[in-house]
Amino acid sequence: MNSVLTYDTLYTLPLWQSMRSITLEEMSSVKLMNRLDTKYVLTEEEAMTLLDSAAAQGYRIQVIGDIRAARYSTLYYDTSEREMYISHHNRVLTRQKIRTRHYADTADTFLEVKNKSNRGRTMKQRIHIPQSNYADILNCGEAITFLAQRTKYSPVALSPALATYFTR
Numbered sequence: 001m002n003s004v005l006t007y008d009t010l011y012t013l014p015l016w017q018s019m020r021s022i023t024l025e026e027m028s029s030v031k032l033m034n035r036l037d038t039k040y041v042l043t044e045e046e047a048m049t050l051l052d053s054a055a056a057q058g059y060r061i062q063v064i065g066d067i068r069a070a071r072y073s074t075l076y077y078d079t080s081e082r083e084m085y086i087s088h089h090n091r092v093l094t095r096q097k098i099r100t101r102h103y104a105d106t107a108d109t110f111l112e113v114k115n116k117s118n119r120g121r122t123m124k125q126r127i128h129i130p131q132s133n134y135a136d137i138l139n140c141g142e143a144i145t146f147l148a149q150r151t152k153y154s155p156v157a158l159s160p161a162l163a164t165y166f167t168r
């Protein structure tokens with residue numbers, strides 16, 4: 001396999017189409033707000049082997065309607081001194097991330113606070129916010145209250161720092 005595994009090519013794979021699915025409603029019972037995250041870089045061949053193994057072990061693909069890979073955009077917030085980035089870069093074990101995330105396929109938008117513990121565990125708290133506040137959390141009273149209660153950062157000290165766009 002010498003091709004690049006993209007969103008479009010993923011959808012053409014018989015394995016991807018045949019894997020059992022789990023709905024968004026069923027996912028609400030899965031505890032993902034408190035978890036350990038590990039990320040890997042794989043070749044296409046390794047990814048296919050992993051998908052085969054996952055399917056054989058009963059792993060399922062989250063489906064929203066008939067969409068088997070969700071599109072979303074994320075906007076990370078930080079202070080003007082980039083305190084959160086520097087903590088991450090310097091491998092500070094206990095740290096926070098603040099972000100908004102918009103799911104294109106459902107039109108849901110959330111404000112999230114992620115706390116990473118000194119044991120590598122990620123604990124996420126989030127609230128639904130209007131899409132209009134995705135890049136403008138300071139004009140959302142509920143967002144300001146949420147941040148004031150859950151972060152060590154003053155909400156007014158935060159501004160957008162990094163935007164990402166993914167399909168997964």
